[in-house]
Amino acid sequence: MTELGNLNNRQIIYQPYSINGDWINALPLNDWLMFIITDNLSNEELFEIADQLIDKKACYLCCTGMQGEDFHDIVDNNLVLRNIENNQSAFDVVTTWHENIENGFWYSIFAAIPDHPVSTVFCLDASLTNFQSALQHLVTQFGEGYLPADES
Numbered sequence: 001m002t003e004l005g006n007l008n009n010r011q012i013i014y015q016p017y018s019i020n021g022d023w024i025n026a027l028p029l030n031d032w033l034m035f036i037i038t039d040n041l042s043n044e045e046l047f048e049i050a051d052q053l054i055d056k057k058a059c060y061l062c063c064t065g066m067q068g069e070d071f072h073d074i075v076d077n078n079l080v081l082r083n084i085e086n087n088q089s090a091f092d093v094v095t096t097w098h099e100n101i102e103n104g105f106w107y108s109i110f111a112a113i114p115d116h117p118v119s120t121v122f123c124l125d126a127s128l129t130n131f132q133s134a135l136q137h138l139v140t141q142f143g144e145g146y147l148p149a150d151e152s
Contacts, residue, residue, distance in 0.1 A: 013028075063096065064098045106138075
């Protein structure tokens with residue numbers, strides 16, 4: 001786990017995904033948002049990540065990467081199933097999907113506004129490429145006022 005900085009009163013944490021589950025112990029305990037970059041994971045791995053972020057009460061999820069849209073749908077479906085199985089409203093997670101990393105990362109830091117304050121943006125890198133230095137660079141750019149181009 002590496003701290004990338006602090007923007008918009010949100011601590012930004014980077015954590016690479018590993019199949020052995022080390023990333024689970026790094027998940028924040030409260031008031032957090034997950035920004036995930038996901039590529040080439042098995043459905044089992046995607047479902048495990050979804051279960052963990054719901055169990056650990058993430059209040060927001062911003063997805064990107066080749067499987068970003070699929071992961072977004074998995075989390076939404078998991079929430080619906082939990083509501084049906086428990087016959088009650090479970091903890092809700094707001095989910096968004098972004099086609100590019102810059103926009104999704106910026107959104108997670110500045111535009112994602114859940115019902116209560118977010119103090120941590122937890123970046124889980126579940127991609128084939130290590131995005132730590134790219135995200136660190138974006139934190140610096142965002143801090144200097146850089147805005148990514150609109151997704152269109």
